[in-house]
Amino acid sequence: MTKNMGRIDQVLRLGISIVLIYVGFVDQELINDHLTSMIAGIIGIVNLLSALIGICPLYSITGINTCHKEGK
Amino acid sequence: MRLRFQILFSVLGITFLAQAVFGLLAYRELTESRGDQLTIFLQYLTREIAERLTLPGNPDKAERHLEELRKKFSTAQSVLLIQKDDRIVYIAGAEGLNRADILPGLKSAYSDSDKHGMIDLEGIQFYWAVSQLPNNEYELIMLEPAGDNEDRITSALRMRLVSSGFVILWMAVWVSLILSSKISRQLDEKNDQLEHLALHDNLTGLPNRRLLTDRLEQLLRQSQRSKEPFALLLIDLDRFKEINDTLGHPFGDEILKRVSSRLLKSIREEDSIARLGGDEFAVLLPQTDLQGSELCVNRIMHSMNAPFRINDVSTESKASIGIALYPEHGESADVLMQYADVAMYQAKKAQSGYAVYDNSQNTYSVRRLQLMNDLRDAVEKNEIHVHYQPMIDNATQQVTGVETLARWQHPVLGNITPDEFITMAEQTGQIRLLTMQVLEQALKDCSAWEKLGYHLGVSINLSTYCLQDLSLPEEINSIIQRYDVDVADVELEITEGALMHDLSRAGKILDQLGNMGLQLAIDDFGTGFSSLNYLKNLPVATLKIDKSFILDMCDSESDNAIVKTIIELGHNLGCRVVAEGIENQRTLDSLKLLNVDTMQGFFYSKPLPADRLFAWLIEHDKQVSVSEEISSA
DSSP: OOOOOOHHHHHHHHHHHHHHHIIIIIOTTSSOOHHHHHHHHHHHHHHHHHHHHTOOHHHHHHTOOTTGGGTO | OHHHHHHHHHHHHHHHHHHHHHHHHHHHHHHHTHHHHHHHHHHHHHHHHHHHHHSOSOHHHHHHHHHHHHHHHSOTTOEEEEEETTEEEEEEOOTTSOHHHHHHHHHHHOOSSOSEEEEEETTEEEEEEEEEOTTSSOEEEEEEEHHHHHHHHHHHHHHHHHHHHHHHHHHHHHHHHHHHHHHHHHHHHHHHHHHHHHHBOTTTOOBOHHHHHHHHHHHHHHHHHHTOOEEEEEEEETTHHHHHHHHOHHHHHHHHHHHHHHHHHHSOTTOEEEEEETTEEEEEEETOOHHHHHHHHHHHHHHHHSOEEETTEEEOOOEEEEEEEETTTOSSHHHHHHHHHHHHHHHHHHTOSEEEOOGGGHHHHHHHHHHHHHHHHHHHTTOOEEEEEEEEETTTOOEEEEEEEEEEEETTTEEEOHHHHHHHHHHHTOHHHHHHHHHHHHHHHHHHHHHTTOOOEEEEEOOTTGGGOTTHHHHHHHHHHHHTOOGGGEEEEEEHHHHHHOHHHHHHHHHHHHHTTOEEEEEEETSSOOOTHHHHHSOEEEEEEOHHHHHTTTTOHHHHHHHHHHHHHHHHTTOEEEEEOOOSHHHHHHHHHTTOSEEESTTTOOOEEHHHHHHHHHHHHHHHHHHHHHHHO
16 A cells, blocks of 8 residues: 555644543543543544554545645 | 535534434433432442341441442432431431421422432422332432532533544544545546547447547657657458348458457557448557558458358458558648558559558549549439430341440549449449449339330449349349339349359349349450350340450451351350440441341440430431431332
8 A cells, every 4th residue: 555645644643643542541531431532542543553654544445645735 | 526525514414413413312311310320329229228237337337338329429419318207317418408308398299109300409409219228117318419410411411422523523524535435436437438438439349530530649749759650550351341241230240340359469569459430440550660560461461361250151351451651651640541541442452452652642542532432422412323325226226225324423523434433332332322323213214215105125234242242133123113114124234254253142143133034234245254154054135245346346357256256156145246335337337247236336326314315316216217218219
């Protein structure tokens, strides 16, 4: 699979992932609901992985490529 | 893109609606079930208390335990009390409440059947629940301010709704994206299919003329930049029309498919091939000069050598290929196509398999191409005119019949000789339609003369190509029926060459025509190469001596001898002998001496249109009667 995520996309996802993992696993008091924080954490981990390798599986399915928009 | 947004918004709308309904249901469920929850909690507590009470131990410890459970399950403002006979035995919480008012207030609210509900104590709404201890003496009662609970519920609900809202929204966005990309992909596929259909030939799957023209223009631009040559080949199958007519269209289609696969195997990967229509194909050879294109042509011709075997019928169809080269011959798509076409006709004419476009033959061939196109129109619009040349009986000098001759007056190029346009009609397959048109016109005129008192036979020339068509007798018969002409008055002239082509098939058709009662004549007799065998086997009634012998018979002894021999041969076989091409009195006199049966030529009349022929007939009758009077006097 080829990369389909642009640099800006990756940075944004990295930021969102860190926030989600923090509220999901590190400070569970922030969301006073176990189920919700677990979901947030799991989404955060998946998003982080996809941001790190620069490939989003959903992008591949839908044919979106944020690399192009940056004139790469 | 519009579709994508439509899907996105509709999915988002459904999501928000679902989220709202979900929230409402969850809220009602949470509030309504609070009483049940309290009851369940109390039932649990009663079990706990029953166990504690039966066990010896520290009552303080038991109380602390109850207090812990209360706070854990409910809020600090909740009240837990145990009563016996309307007396409070134990109470926890209830700060700010008048303890004495609690029991009477409760008594009015609950009956025996209810286990939980809501009451108003000192202006505050409370959930209440009751449970009896197993010994039935003590009752456990729990009160919880509804306001506290509502805060708890709304905060829990808000959190759940917000987080589930985000997840659902996120999923909805992706679902809509996936959905729209799937739809757009399907649309793209459909579009591709349609485009493919528009640019390809249905039968063979090869590109069609439109795509070829497009590719040719692209290649032209490329080659102009890179200064590289390329070649355009036009391929036409020989005898394809014949195959189609005799073996049927499905057979012809199958041959076209086989030809296209053979062609595909003979070209390189970068070459492109197209079917232009009918039996015409084109090949585009990029970066190819004369030598390269000749190599390719040889491969193609080699591949076409093997016969096509379809349903146990084996047939051969060679190809004629015309080559036009860029930039030598032309630098535009139209010119190259035209020149390749010219070269192809040259190849067809010379039967050489292939021909490279030759500039020196250009004027002739371009004219020819134009004529071919115009001929098609002329035949379809019935613009070919019919002229008649009278045939005169030697003994009586009466006109016995007329030979029908086709004439084409081209609007721009003037009079086109029959030699030229008949060959073209044969090559383009128009000959059959043309023959039938001429026959129809001749029979129409013949029946008109009959009504005017002139009984004349009609001779029609039949092309070699017509003699390959098994449906010919049927068609001729239907035309004769239509004009109510005596079959014996119709004579079909064929050349010896026609018989050489495929005697078994032609013989069958001629036999059929003979059986119908039609007269058969051998035209241009003496110039062919065939044996005299067919004279014996075929129902031939007339021999027409070729005019080349007649023209010189007075000056050349050998021609004279030939004419004499043919007349004798014809008479011995019981045939009528016609001499055509009589141009002067001397020739006429010698032929009279040789006892020829019928005479025809410019000396009597050139071929005339129907109206002028009629005038000529009246004039001729007058002359004949005058000469008869003179001779009788």
